[in-house]
Amino acid sequence: MTANKPSLPIVENFSRRAAVKGGFATLGAASFVAAISPLRHAAQNSSAGEFMQNHYTELTPEQKSDVLARLESEAKENYGADVTIGDDRPIPGTKFVYAINLSVCNGNGKCVEACHKENNHDRATNQSYIRVLEMPVGTMDMEQGSTTYTGIVPKDGKFYLPVQCQQCDEPPCVDVCPVKATWKEEDGIVVVDYNWCIGCRYCEAACPYHARRFNWKKPEVPAEEINPDQSYLSNRIRPVGVVEKCTYCLHRTRRGKLPACLEACPTGARVFGNILDKDSNIRWILENKRVYILKEELGTKPAFFYYFD
C-alpha cells in the first residue's frame, strides 16, 4: 500500500463541478414540486368540472343545470344533507329596498340569529351578515358603536343600529374586484359567484359598512340544521377561502317572500319592498318619515334606509 493511493474507489469522470450541478438540480426539482403542491391539493379537492367552470353570467342553461346538480351532490357528499340549489333570477320590474325603524329597534339580535340559520353560516363562529351596533344617542357615526353589548336591551342613552349589506347603487366592493366575481344585478342585489371568487378580500376592505365576510375555514353546519332551500348566488354553503355577503335573502325574496331577518324581528322594525311599486310600504316610508342613509357622504347610494317615527 502506497500513501498516495486513495482508500475508497473513485468513480471515473465524476468531477466536483458535476456534483454541484446535480445537487442544485435536485434542489430545483424539489422546490418546484413544493411550489406546485397547493395546485396538487386543489386538484384533489376540486373536480375538473369545478376547475373548468365558467363565470356564472357566461353559463349556458345546460351548463347551469350541470353546475347546480354537481353542487347538490357535493352538499350531500360533504354535509350529508339533501338540498335543492335553485337559480333565482331577478323579477322584472323590481328593485329591492330595505328600511329599518330605529325608533323601534331594541337591539335584541333576533335578526342576527335568523340570518345565521337561514344562510347556513358556520356554526362555530356564529357568523351572520348582520351586525347590530349599540350607539350613543345623538350620532350616526358608526365608529362610536359597539357590537359587544350583552344583557338586557334597550339600555338607557343608547339606540341600536343594525348594519348589513346596503346593496349600494355605486358599490365600491364591485369596483375593486379584480376578477369580476361580484356584481350588481337588475333588482339591485349585489351578488358573489362563490366559485369565481379568488379570496383576495379587496371587496371586504373596500366596503365602508363592513358588510362582507370571509370564510377563513370550511363552514361547519350539522346536516339537520342545514337550510335545504338554497340558491346558487345566495345561501348555498360557501367553500373555504371566498367572500360572502347579505343578498337580501334572494332565494326567498325573488320567490316573493320576505327576508328571514324581517320575519324574525320581534319589534317589527324592519320593512322590505319594491321601490318601483308606487303603492308599496317602502315608498310611503320614504315619502313620509325622517329617513337617513349611512355614510351618505361617500356617495355609495345605498338601497338601505333608516328612519325614525
Next chain:
Amino acid sequence: MKRTASLFFAAMVCTVASMTIVSLTTSVTKSDASDNAEPDQTDWKQGALFQPAGKMISSVQNQGFASETITPTKCFEVEIRRPGGPPRVELAGADPQGRAGSVACSTCHSVRKPNVDNRTAATLDEFHQGLQFNHGTIACYSCHHSQNTDSLRMADGTQIDFADVMTLCSQCHSKQAESFAHGAHGGMNGFWDLSRGPQTKNNCIDCHDPHAPAFPKMIVDFKPRDRFNEPVVHDHGETTHE
C-alpha cells in the same frame, strides 16, 4: 447541463399530465355518483331552467306556482291577526271534583255593579290582583264595556268586539295606526309580493300588553363570535418591559 434541463422539462410535463388525470378521474366518479343517486331530480331541475326568460324560477317554487303566470293584480290578501274573542279568566282554585276552569268576564260582572271610576287593580279587594297597569290615567271602563263586559267600549260608548281591538287602540294611537296601515309599524310574515302569496301582520296586542303597553325589555342571547367581539388583550405589559 442539457441533459439536466431535459430531465427537468420531462418532470414538469409528467406532473402536469398526472394532475390532469387525477382531476379528470375525480370528476368522472363524482358525476357518476350524482347521476346514479338522483336522476329524476336533475331532470326536473333542467325543466325549471328552460322556462322562458321572463320568469326563470327556482325548483322549490316551481312545484307550487308552476302553472301560475305573473299578473300585475295582487291576488293574495294581507291578513291582520285578530284575537280569538273575549278573554277567559282562569279560576284560582279547583272545584270539589278537583277541576280547574275558566269563566267569561260576564260570569261575575253581570251580577256586580261596575265602578266606572276605578283606575288600578290596587284598589280592588278581590280578583285581578296581580294585574300590572301602566297605561296612562284611563279607567278600566274607558276601554272595557261596563254593561256587556264580554266586549270593549269605544270612546263614544259603542260596543266593539274584542276581536276588533285595533279599532279601539287606533282612537288614541292614530300615528301608530297610520304607520301600521303602511307597514311601518308592527311585524309581518309571509310574502312581500302579494301576487305570489299572502302576508300575515301582527295586531296591537300581539306585541303590546294592553294594560302595560310599553314594549318589554329583552335579553340578547345570540352573538357572532368574530374578532370584533373578543375583548382586546393587552398582555405585553409584563413581557416587554423586562
